Amino acid sequence: NAGVTQTPKFQVLKTGQSMTLQCAQDMNHEYMSWYRQDPGMGLRLIHYSVGAGITDQGEVPNGYNVSRSTTEDFPLRLLSAAPSQTSVYFCASSYSGGDGETQYFGPGTRLLVL
């Protein structure tokens, strides 16, 4: 299993540009989510999905869009990039049921918006 994969690893954007961060998992997990990590802030939830066709907002959803058409993929779209979106983005997946189900994280995408 590849686990959770994210592309690209690094990206530089200009203000106003749009882009899609890709996330895929091959563990047949129902749950997928996107977090952003900023210095001194920990990880904050952007959007999440509890299954194909079902998404919801997290703590910091503004400026981001998601959809989930398949169990495997959960892309994150930046509609019009802003310098405030400079961050490290993590995708995670997990399964439902049972105690101790951990989140499996992707390697992260470093995004710089100029």
Place this chain on the structure above:
Amino acid sequence: AQKITQTQPGMFVQEKEAVTLDCTYDTSDQSYGLFWYKQPSSGEMIFLIYQGSYDEQNATEGRYSLNFQKARKSANLVISASQLGDSAMYFCAMRDIASGYSTLTFGKGTMLLVSP
């Protein structure tokens, strides 16, 4: 709303010594789960240990143990016999009831530096 508080921005420890990283939490839920993750300088998130609120014993995983004090709402991570490779950022997290437990709420993290 749930909240995780990590009050130690940074900790220093000498190799082979034990270190405790503090974590307190706030939740109105009776059933909850607490996690610790390690983030080395390479950036990946590494799961360390899990504690369920109804677990009678403190969780242990090798050199990691979780000092769970339910009445005080604390879930401190204890690393025994620190190694240089333990230098990293450590995050305490809780399953988020608002997302149906499908996501985590994280603390701001503690940077641990292990010196020779």
